[in-house]
Amino acid sequence: MTKILVVDDDSHALRLIEFALTKAGYEVITATRGEEGLQKAFQSPPHLAIIDLMMPQMDGYEVCRRLRQNERTAEIPIMVFTARIQEIDRQTALEAGANEFLTKTATPNELVSKVKELLAKSAPAPGVEVTPGQITTLFSLRGGAGVSSIAVNLATALAQQPNQKVALLDLCFSSSSVPLMLNVRPTLSLVELAKEDTTISLSVLEKYMVAHPSGVKVLPLVLSMARVAPISAKTVESVLSVLKNGFNHVIVDTSSSLDDMTLAALTHSDQIILVLVPEVVSVQAAIVTLQAFRSLGVSEEAIVPIVNRTFAQDGLSTETIQNALKRPIKAMIPHEPELLIQAINSGTPLTLSQPATAMATAIRKLASVLSPS
């Protein structure tokens, strides 16, 4: 029987939730204090936890954090169920490790259907074999080709597909594009992780990742340039191999150089999206990159060349590019000037804020190539 832990200091609310969930066929464990909830969860981990935010002594955020920190409960789905309705509460809850945020204006039926959804989305119980996910690295040897924009939109598009857990790994020191484009405020990053003398496991990584409302979990490279430190290829390899076992898709944003981190990602990817813009220097950079891939032993089938129309007019034709590369172009991302800039500035990817635009449609198509249903 699926066991759900409900923590709420309001005993009236607790009884209502318990009634709705029991009626829906779940076994319900209740607690009226954060500490009591944690104790019950660590003793016998539930399949899902529903946590209230405003509670005396230990609040719901802290309960979420501690559940995530404990090996036994690090992976359980957490729903915050609260009277607080502010966006900042939602952000803080997600950052504290919650997977879902539901306000108490929801009806018991809505609560039950959210619980069902969240259980369906979450990872299988321990012991169940998980098929390894796919690592997809986006790369362009020429900067400014739209690699980060496509990575962010691709990750959120994949997360919108049913039952897909998506991680987004940021490997760019040059800018904090990924956190900015998703408007997430990380408090830890790969740089801090690399300094720790710890074995990298999924529950360790989850602490360094920040959840975006789309479901994408972001692992940033560095919080600020003042904290910059080298990351070895070995660290990148370990992170990727752990993420591969915990997520269906791992999307990697890289900078436009073949540094150690990027090489590690490229040589451990299932797919490489080689991003080109329709101009001569970018095509030449792609030709050189393909030569490098060959000498690195990257398999031909893994390479997915795509064209991103970052400028409006006078670009090279797809035919010219294909002839130069001696390979077909697998996707075309159309030019999207205003809405893309708006999306970047507001921190909401186009695939979420403007799903009907041609660019969002092209990215969803690319997502379906990577994740055939």
Ligand SMILES: Nc1ncnc2c1ncn2[C@@H]1O[C@H](COP(=O)(O)OP(=O)(O)OP(=O)(O)O)[C@@H](O)[C@H]1O
């Ligand atoms: N399809 C597009 N249409 C219009 N503008 C685009 C498109 N794709 C990207 N851009 C613009 O190009 C610029 C560079 O985008 P982005 O930061 O994603 O590129 P990048 O390859 O990650 O760059 P960097 O080398 O700095 O990491 C941004 O201003 C972005 O808005």
Ligand SMILES: [Mg+2]
């Ligand atoms: Mg970038």
